[in-house]
Amino acid sequence: MPETRVSVRKTYKLYIGGSFPRSESGRTYLVDGDNVALASRKDLRDAVVAARKAQPGWAGATAYNRGQVLYRVAEMLEARRAEFGTLGVDAAELDAVIDRWIWYAGWSDKIGQVYGAANPVAGPYFNLSAPEPTGVVGVVAPASFLGLTSVLAPAMVTGNTVVVLAGAPQVAVTLAEVLATSDVPGGVVNLLTGRAAETAPWLAAHDDVNALDLTGVSDPQLAAELERAAAGNLKRVLRPPADGNDFRRDPGLQPMTALLEIKTVWHPKGF
Amino acid sequence: MFEYAPAPESRSVVEIAPSYGLFIDGEFTPGKDVFKTVNPASEEVLAEVAEAGPEDVDRAVAAARRAFGTWSALPGPERARYLFRIARIIQERSRELAVLESLDNGKPIRESRDVDLPLVAAHFFYHAGWADKLEYAGFGPDPRPLGVAGQVIPWNFPLLMLAWKIAPALATGNTVVLKPAETTPLSALFFADVCRQADLPPGVVNIVTGAGDTGRHLVEHPDVNKVAFTGSTEVGRQIARAVAGTGKKLSLELGGKAANIVFDDAPIDQAVEGIVNGIFFNQGHVCCAGSRLLVQESVYEPLMESLKRRMATLRLGDPLDKNTDIGAINSAAQLARIRELSDVGAAEGAERWSPACELPEQGFWFAPTIFTGVTQAHRIAREEIFGPVLSVLTFRTPDEAVEKANNTPYGLSAGIWSDKGSRILAVADRLRAGVVWANTFNKFDPTSPFGGYKESGYGREGGRHGLEAYLA
Numbered sequence: 001m002p003e004t005r006v007s008v009r010k011t012y013k014l015y016i017g018g019s020f021p022r023s024e025s026g027r028t029y030l031v032d033g034d035n036v037a038l039a040s041r042k043d044l045r046d047a048v049v050a051a052r053k054a055q056p057g058w059a060g061a062t063a064y065n066r067g068q069v070l071y072r073v074a075e076m077l078e079a080r081r082a083e084f085g086t087l088g089v090d091a092a093e094l095d096a097v098i099d100r101w102i103w104y105a106g107w108s109d110k111i112g113q114v115y116g117a118a119n120p121v122a123g124p125y126f127n128l129s130a131p132e133p134t135g136v137v138g139v140v141a142p143a144s145f146l147g148l149t150s151v152l153a154p155a156m157v158t159g160n161t162v163v164v165l166a167g168a169p170q171v172a173v174t175l176a177e178v179l180a181t182s183d184v185p186g187g188v189v190n191l192l193t194g195r196a197a198e199t200a201p202w203l204a205a206h207d208d209v210n211a212l213d214l215t216g217v218s219d220p221q222l223a224a225e226l227e228r229a230a231a232g233n234l235k236r237v238l239r240p241p242a243d244g245n246d247f248r249r250d251p252g253l254q255p256m257t258a259l260l261e262i263k264t265v266w267h268p269k270g271f
Numbered sequence: 272m273f274e275y276a277p278a279p280e281s282r283s284v285v286e287i288a289p290s291y292g293l294f295i296d297g298e299f300t301p302g303k304d305v306f307k308t309v310n311p312a313s314e315e316v317l318a319e320v321a322e323a324g325p326e327d328v329d330r331a332v333a334a335a336r337r338a339f340g341t342w343s344a345l346p347g348p349e350r351a352r353y354l355f356r357i358a359r360i361i362q363e364r365s366r367e368l369a370v371l372e373s374l375d376n377g378k379p380i381r382e383s384r385d386v387d388l389p390l391v392a393a394h395f396f397y398h399a400g401w402a403d404k405l406e407y408a409g410f411g412p413d414p415r416p417l418g419v420a421g422q423v424i425p426w427n428f429p430l431l432m433l434a435w436k437i438a439p440a441l442a443t444g445n446t447v448v449l450k451p452a453e454t455t456p457l458s459a460l461f462f463a464d465v466c467r468q469a470d471l472p473p474g475v476v477n478i479v480t481g482a483g484d485t486g487r488h489l490v491e492h493p494d495v496n497k498v499a500f501t502g503s504t505e506v507g508r509q510i511a512r513a514v515a516g517t518g519k520k521l522s523l524e525l526g527g528k529a530a531n532i533v534f535d536d537a538p539i540d541q542a543v544e545g546i547v548n549g550i551f552f553n554q555g556h557v558c559c560a561g562s563r564l565l566v567q568e569s570v571y572e573p574l575m576e577s578l579k580r581r582m583a584t585l586r587l588g589d590p591l592d593k594n595t596d597i598g599a600i601n602s603a604a605q606l607a608r609i610r611e612l613s614d615v616g617a618a619e620g621a622e623r624w625s626p627a628c629e630l631p632e633q634g635f636w637f638a639p640t641i642f643t644g645v646t647q648a649h650r651i652a653r654e655e656i657f658g659p660v661l662s663v664l665t666f667r668t669p670d671e672a673v674e675k676a677n678n679t680p681y682g683l684s685a686g687i688w689s690d691k692g693s694r695i696l697a698v699a700d701r702l703r704a705g706v707v708w709a710n711t712f713n714k715f716d717p718t719s720p721f722g723g724y725k726e727s728g729y730g731r732e733g734g735r736h737g738l739e740a741y742l743a
Contacts, residue, residue, distance in 0.1 A: 114409070117735050121716035122393065129720050129736060210725070224516025231511035233680070234504070234523065234726045242518065252411065261724050262736050265699050267709040 012036040012169055014043055014193065015176035017050030018186015029194070036169045039192035041202045044163065047190035048208055051136045051161040054187025059133050059159030061185075067108035070157055072182040074101040080178060087170050089145050096248065097149045104153035104256075111158060111256055124269045131260040133159035134236055135210035138203040140196050140226070142216040143167030146247040148175065151215050152189065154255035161188045163209070165200055167216055169193035197222060204229035211236040211259050215245065275586075278593040280380045285367040287374075287457065290319040293327055293480060294463035296334035297473025302327050302481070308456055311377035312590050312599040312634040320456045323479035328448070328488040331477040335419040335446040336494055338474030343416045343444035347403030354399030354442060356469040361392045364465070368458060372430055373590040375457040377599030377635070378553055380591050390715055391434040394733070397717035398438035401738060405443060408735055414742040416444035417520055418496030421489040424459075425502045426452035426601050427556040427657075433459050435732045436499050437476060438717075443741040445497065446475050450489055453482040454602045487513075495519060497741065501558070503655075504681070504726050522730025522740040524558065524722055526655040527683030530676035531561030531712065532698065534669075535569045537688035541710065543577045546661070549686060549712040551585060551639050554597055555659040556605070558727075559684035561712055563652060564641075564663045565672050571665055575643065582639050583626040597659060600635040609637050609658035616642045616651035621662070647678055655681070669694065673701045682724030686712045705731070 013020040014037045022028075024046070027038035058066070077084075077098050084094055112130055119127040137160045141148045148166065155162050166172030176191045192199060196216070204212055204226040212230045217223040217240050230237050238258045292299035302321030309316050323331070342350070361368065365388040372383040405414045420440045424432035429451055440447045451459035459478050466476045479485055483506075490498045491513050497520045500510050504525040514521050531549050533542045549561025566574055590598035600606040617623050621642040628638040637658055645652050645662040652662045666672040676685055685704040687695050699707045705723045708714060715721065720734035730740045 119718040127719050227515035228512050231508050236729050262720050265707045268711050
């Protein structure tokens, strides 16, 4: 018997529709000694299809249920502390990540109250404005784990489904493994590793994507190009923050509200 | 149809100057060129209006920039008082404005008098009250204005669209350069005079008249911080592209192809009134018009019979006549577009019907029209016609109705007619549209946010939500 056991290594794959496929292109690239799937344009289109398919069900789940699912993500993260530690996420960042999932979990059944309105129109009408998810959101994620969490959780919690182009691949794929075991329905989050600059233009121009979050884009020229491509079907665009990405700050409501639509319903009152 | 004696509103209540300049920094000044604006009901030239070139837009933006410092620093209650003044002056001069609007736009005086003008005044009154309460609006403890807003508005509700743009911009401390549509500049120029009467500081509101090029110079101007546009989806796309990478905040209120869904338990007479209001209000020149009627098969025949009977009583003619229901089409170009799409509808196999309706010799007119036997593949079911033309489709189940209603790149508005509360709420939940009218249609209010999903644009106008478009 050998003294030390030969370890079982992990294969870092994509996360699409609840499964972990390799890139259809067969491509991988080397990141810190691991072969990571290098997503293609076709993988991206598959991810959008999966996100679209999952969207009505996720938006139709009760807010209470979505909140519990996000809370479950935090629980599963807690259980994987050691693994994230070996991937270079320090304890303070992991605490912040877990706390942020819990913070957003709690918003699921409150954002409608805070961001909706009963409008006192000048006439005998019931008039109510309520937020609804925009639909399928494309995200170019920042590299840090807290950054990834800070773009993913606010998009998901309100009922959007997401296609994420991840920054740090091993951390992102490990998060996908957490999501897959947290009762997040397949297709709600679809995560692609690879070169964002290669896949992002296709995401920005995709006609079945409703919104684009560019928080993780650091090159202003690329951000402008993606915003221009997003105009094709008038995607809602969340631009990279002008004052830099400090994800430790209070995020405020904007990461959620930028990916919401307001629907106003009128009905007459009368006997 | 009952015969009514003509009951024309007097056009002499409003004075129209032979020519108008650009309103920049509190003064009327000449532009680089001039164009004519006509009464679409008679093709008579109403006035000559200055066309703003790039240098004129520069001057207007510079004036707005100069005014921004003091205007944004003004305490909220002070800004509020100017807006209250404007609201009051509009109320006092609403008869003049209503006549002017009907002359320049072609809409029936009954609508400009009873819908447009009261809403315009209400819009300023509502936003006046926000000016000193912005920290309570839910957009953070220290909401700040953006700077200079470049605003481009359409010709269908000229003064109301101006109010939707200018009132929230000013209440939040921004200054504006607004471009009215080239076919309907007169009420905006009248509004410039209202600003002077209110002693609004020069440069806070600037009005530059002109066509598409003037609008392009304005939205692409490097010293504009905020762009607000109401108009077609195609132009909205161009603006979104032009604004990309500049950091300008953008709100877009674009086209629509609203479904008006009638279920078999709907009160038929009420539904018919709603359908007529939905598509023939303002000659159908309404972005949220109920231009696709979806009727449950089991009530199709009685509903169509009722609708046709009602349509036969619509009075088309002189916009200044107080009995008129349907006025003039706003321009020759728009009339050509409506004719073209209607001809396509007939060519693609839909059945066309209009009531007997005599059209005046002069001016631009189009009889109220419905197409039956329309399928989702027909262009008249997919493209915005922006005229008094209704496409009628049928459905069997609520699921099918929702599916068809959402089968469009647009998502501005929708209508539901049913007596069953649970069904209304369930269908309303599933419609991808920013405004859903249930057992009513085409209702507007300054407290009620308006705006679309999908390719009908983004951002909201009106209500608490509308303030967000003008705040940092």
